[in-house]
Amino acid sequence: MQAAGTGGLVRRTAWRLRLVFLFAMLAALPYLLSYSQQEIAVLLVINVLLVCSYRLLTLTGEWSLGHVVIMGVGAYASALLAKQFGVPVPLSMLLGGCMAAATAALLSFPLFRMKGFYFLIGSFAAGEIIRLIWKRFTDPFGGPKGLKRIDPFPDIEASFLSVDFYEPVNYYFLALAVVSVSLFVLYRIERSRIGLTFHAIHWQDRLAESVGVDTFRYRTLAFVIASFFAGIAGGLYAHYVGAVNPTRFSVDQMVYVLVWAIVGGTATFHGPILGVVVLTVINEIVLRALGLDTARPLIYGAILILSVLYLPNGLESLGPRLQARWRRWRGGPAAAGREPA
Amino acid sequence: MLRKSLDRKISRRKFLGTTAASGTALAAMGSGLSRVAFADNHTIKIGFLAPLTGPVSAWGKPGLDGCLIWADWVNAKGGVNIGGQSYSIEFVGYDNEYDAAKARTGATKLIKEDGVKFIMMLGGDTWPGVEKIAEREGMLFSTLLPSDLSPDSTTLVAPCEVHPIYNVTGVEWLAENKPDLKTAVMCAQDDALGKPSVATYLAAFEAAGIEMQDEPLFFDPTTTDFAPVMTKLLAGNPDILCLDTCYADYVHPLCEQAFQQGYKGQIISCTADFYQKIIEKTSVEFMEGFIFQFPDFDDPALNSEGVNFVNPNEFYAEYAKRYGASQWGAVSWEYASIMDLWADAASRAGSAEPAAVLEAMKAGGTGKHAFGTADWWGTELFGIDNALVGDWPVVVIEGGKATIKDFKSIPAWWDKHKDLMIKHMTALGQMWNQRG
Numbered sequence: 001m002q003a004a005g006t007g008g009l010v011r012r013t014a015w016r017l018r019l020v021f022l023f024a025m026l027a028a029l030p031y032l033l034s035y036s037q038q039e040i041a042v043l044l045v046i047n048v049l050l051v052c053s054y055r056l057l058t059l060t061g062e063w064s065l066g067h068v069v070i071m072g073v074g075a076y077a078s079a080l081l082a083k084q085f086g087v088p089v090p091l092s093m094l095l096g097g098c099m100a101a102a103t104a105a106l107l108s109f110p111l112f113r114m115k116g117f118y119f120l121i122g123s124f125a126a127g128e129i130i131r132l133i134w135k136r137f138t139d140p141f142g143g144p145k146g147l148k149r150i151d152p153f154p155d156i157e158a159s160f161l162s163v164d165f166y167e168p169v170n171y172y173f174l175a176l177a178v179v180s181v182s183l184f185v186l187y188r189i190e191r192s193r194i195g196l197t198f199h200a201i202h203w204q205d206r207l208a209e210s211v212g213v214d215t216f217r218y219r220t221l222a223f224v225i226a227s228f229f230a231g232i233a234g235g236l237y238a239h240y241v242g243a244v245n246p247t248r249f250s251v252d253q254m255v256y257v258l259v260w261a262i263v264g265g266t267a268t269f270h271g272p273i274l275g276v277v278v279l280t281v282i283n284e285i286v287l288r289a290l291g292l293d294t295a296r297p298l299i300y301g302a303i304l305i306l307s308v309l310y311l312p313n314g315l316e317s318l319g320p321r322l323q324a325r326w327r328r329w330r331g332g333p334a335a336a337g338r339e340p341a
Numbered sequence: 342m343l344r345k346s347l348d349r350k351i352s353r354r355k356f357l358g359t360t361a362a363s364g365t366a367l368a369a370m371g372s373g374l375s376r377v378a379f380a381d382n383h384t385i386k387i388g389f390l391a392p393l394t395g396p397v398s399a400w401g402k403p404g405l406d407g408c409l410i411w412a413d414w415v416n417a418k419g420g421v422n423i424g425g426q427s428y429s430i431e432f433v434g435y436d437n438e439y440d441a442a443k444a445r446t447g448a449t450k451l452i453k454e455d456g457v458k459f460i461m462m463l464g465g466d467t468w469p470g471v472e473k474i475a476e477r478e479g480m481l482f483s484t485l486l487p488s489d490l491s492p493d494s495t496t497l498v499a500p501c502e503v504h505p506i507y508n509v510t511g512v513e514w515l516a517e518n519k520p521d522l523k524t525a526v527m528c529a530q531d532d533a534l535g536k537p538s539v540a541t542y543l544a545a546f547e548a549a550g551i552e553m554q555d556e557p558l559f560f561d562p563t564t565t566d567f568a569p570v571m572t573k574l575l576a577g578n579p580d581i582l583c584l585d586t587c588y589a590d591y592v593h594p595l596c597e598q599a600f601q602q603g604y605k606g607q608i609i610s611c612t613a614d615f616y617q618k619i620i621e622k623t624s625v626e627f628m629e630g631f632i633f634q635f636p637d638f639d640d641p642a643l644n645s646e647g648v649n650f651v652n653p654n655e656f657y658a659e660y661a662k663r664y665g666a667s668q669w670g671a672v673s674w675e676y677a678s679i680m681d682l683w684a685d686a687a688s689r690a691g692s693a694e695p696a697a698v699l700e701a702m703k704a705g706g707t708g709k710h711a712f713g714t715a716d717w718w719g720t721e722l723f724g725i726d727n728a729l730v731g732d733w734p735v736v737v738i739e740g741g742k743a744t745i746k747d748f749k750s751i752p753a754w755w756d757k758h759k760d761l762m763i764k765h766m767t768a769l770g771q772m773w774n775q776r777g
Contacts, residue, residue, distance in 0.1 A: 035454060036453070036454060039446040039449055039450075043446075138775070143770055144531050144532040145466075145532075148469035166477070168449075237442070241470050242472070243441045243469030245466055247532060247562060293435070294394055296394060297395075
């Protein structure tokens, strides 16, 4: 009993140390980057929230093609509230998330009559309807050209502190704070009884129903929570870039989210984060720095094919595989048998 | 057990540490390389911020290719003389993938890390991401899409292509030369590029007495199957099929569909990029008489006295030699022609600083446009006189080859029909004060 208690304490301490180390790295990161790479880091942090919120939805077993459009709902709502109604930007971002969640709640009635592939197609159709509404109604959505000159996040001007959120390094820390809190909430949800129910619905939905779980309500809940955070990501994007348009939230962009999730893996919380970070660093920093701008789609595609061929369980499986190899190297053939598939 | 557990933690930590270190190293490598790119004091860097990959790359990549020829020629002659000193020109490209956020990143890199003095863009969806940077940094930008212009963007100019206003010249020539064609249909992708062009064609058709059979058909930019689009367009057997300002990825399948569905009427389009490939997919006969707005620069008509583009025929030959004639597109010469204007202005200003070049560029209210002397214009349409407008060529495919049939004056058309243009632009919400 005491040994188990000691083991738990060691694990918790190690986990906390790792977290401190991670935050220290994230705090130092922008100072190691060039100005334009800081810009990329801002968008990367926003995309981390997008892909992690998407993963929450996938916990119930449903893959949507409308998640980027839902992000757009948050972006448009936040932009319009700030631009046309003078709502303070931090509040408009929060309301943008709420609008995205409300849209998801509304869409869940037709969409969760479907499952699997049909849900996928249904979510695509629902997303396209929303995009067409943005295009059709120039007032207030700006039509195909969208909205521009969106109010930026307000600068902080005090006697002891001056923060200009136009500067990417400042916006990076703002986004990092918002995304960290969001990820913590998402993590806690997944680890809670609700999260376990999401998993149960994914793997044994009939069995879950037989013990009294209302699968429709839980699927809706996952969809609404995921959409809220996607909407927050949309708000962060809109007030940083200063412009949104329907093309930015097209299915092409959705494919990137799918790729990040698939290449990273969705079995663990950190899988999609690994996917978006590794692929963004390769695509936006490494290949550009090597002067391979026009060859990027080709190389990016090759990397995707190779990762699917050699890492079918995603980048998240790389760690355990390396560990198993390390154990085999240290412990001989007996340990080798424990290598994961 | 405890030992194994600790071993696992150490190796995990090592793994995470290695990953983080790799990421940091890669990032450092990136920033290091961008710093290495700084050149000596006798080189001026020019930014090229356009889509070099993706569906809109046909209006970016060929332009960069053309600029590289322009730089080689200018540098071979000793460079650009600015304030008594010769400067060689170096282009720094950044692929914005036609995305506003990436355009923002690219603009900051070009300005703050590469130290460029001027940035050329395609514009459109990407400009709103850059607008604030242009304002803050005072950087001079050019766009090919003057619908980006507004009184707020004082450092943005449209010195070459005044899209889509020049499309009126094609319709005007069509009406003069084929007066029996009286009905038209039109399709366009539903985006920031398609809509103002539709308004322009509607005004031009109305001015020419050509009746629209149906409302313009807007299709989504993600469309890949153009059979139903074309079936609907051709249902009323129109005299004229107008393809508006569709991207090359749409013009090609649309033409293919028109051919397969047996259309034999007149086609008019803003562009026909890589038209040889369309001919390969259809036939020389089908494409005969196809009207568009962008000449091949081996056309003898470009050697006429009024044309300011330097050595157009030689430029085309060099382009064909380096990249292949089939790679010649609407923008292959345009960014290079903007550089002619920039170099001339910088020489006159005696400085490459953006504000000085802009002032010199607009001095006197006229400028040397590629196709002749033109006026700085646009207050009524864009809210600011930052578009250089003059004559524009009308190009027709004859015997499988693009041929300039005429140069027509955009200002002359505007003076006669500006009310129609403003009416249709307003109806589609495309006036500068209606946007976003």
